Amino acid sequence: GNSVTQMEGPVTLSEEAFLTINCTYTATGYPSLFWYVQYPGEGLQLLLKATKADDKGSNKGFEATYRKETTSFHLEKGSVQVSDSAVYFCALILQTGANNLFFGTGTRLTVIP
Amino acid sequence: EPEVTQTPSHQVTQMGQEVILRCVPISNHLYFYWYRQILGQKVEFLVSFYNNEISEKSEIFDDQFSVERPDGSNFTLKIRSTKLEDSAMYFCASRTTSDTGELFFGEGSRLTVL
Numbered sequence: 001g002n003s004v005t006q007m008e009g010p011v012t013l014s015e016e017a018f019l020t021i022n023c024t025y026t027a028t029g030y031p032s033l034f035w036y037v038q039y040p041g042e043g044l045q046l047l048l049k050a051t052k053a054d055d056k057g058s059n060k061g062f063e064a065t066y067r068k069e070t071t072s073f074h075l076e077k078g079s080v081q082v083s084d085s086a087v088y089f090c091a092l093i094l095q096t097g098a099n100n101l102f103f104g105t106g107t108r109l110t111v112i113p
Numbered sequence: 114e115p116e117v118t119q120t121p122s123h124q125v126t127q128m129g130q131e132v133i134l135r136c137v138p139i140s141n142h143l144y145f146y147w148y149r150q151i152l153g154q155k156v157e158f159l160v161s162f163y164n165n166e167i168s169e170k171s172e173i174f175d176d177q178f179s180v181e182r183p184d185g186s187n188f189t190l191k192i193r194s195t196k197l198e199d200s201a202m203y204f205c206a207s208r209t210t211s212d213t214g215e216l217f218f219g220e221g222s223r224l225t226v227l
Contacts (some may be wrong), residue, residue: 032215032217100169103155103156
């Protein structure tokens with residue numbers, strides 16, 4: 001089947017620390033991979049995406065590389081800010097048909113000053 | 114910038130009542146979705162809709178749930194007889210036919226069943 005396994009949280013970091021949130025996937029076809037972010041009290045927003053192997057998605061200082069050999073899409077940021085505090089969801093969608101988005105369980109990140 | 118809009122933002126209802134959540138997807142999108150997120154839990158797929166019919170649904174989407182696209186713009190989720198465990202944030206999403214498959218989400222409708 002199709003699934004996403006995401007690093008358990010919560011994660012608490014000091015400002016300017018390095019962030020990694022691990023994500024691995026299982027897919028029956030060829031997926032596109034996403035990281036969505038949910039800030040407190042808000043809906044889901046796309047943070048970054050990658051649609052093929054070795055693609056690197058990046059946005060707001062966050063990066064993730066589509067690794068087909070390890071079926072991974074780990075999220076990284078070199079220096080987190082308090083404003084990055086949110087819940088981060090790894091997700092995949094198969095690239096054919098109207099298939100739905102499969103989400104990981106989400107990782108809550110809290111950045112302290 | 115086009116966006117998915119959802120109404121109401123918050124609804125409180127009594128157990129057993131019918132609820133309709135409304136969504137206006139982005140105008141040129143063809144695939145529509147409902148997801149839900151029970152407080153503190155993961156985002157769960159409910160149903161996808163394409164070409165005026167359900168294309169996929171999860172085991173959560175039982176006979177108490179239905180979806181409809183009554184006109185060219187709205188996409189609704191109806192819960193026929195709400196239960197306490199239906200309390201959740203419900204997200205509508207839409208996408209185009211592009212291969213990247215990015216979904217655009219609304220801000221959600223919070224349903225509280227008392």
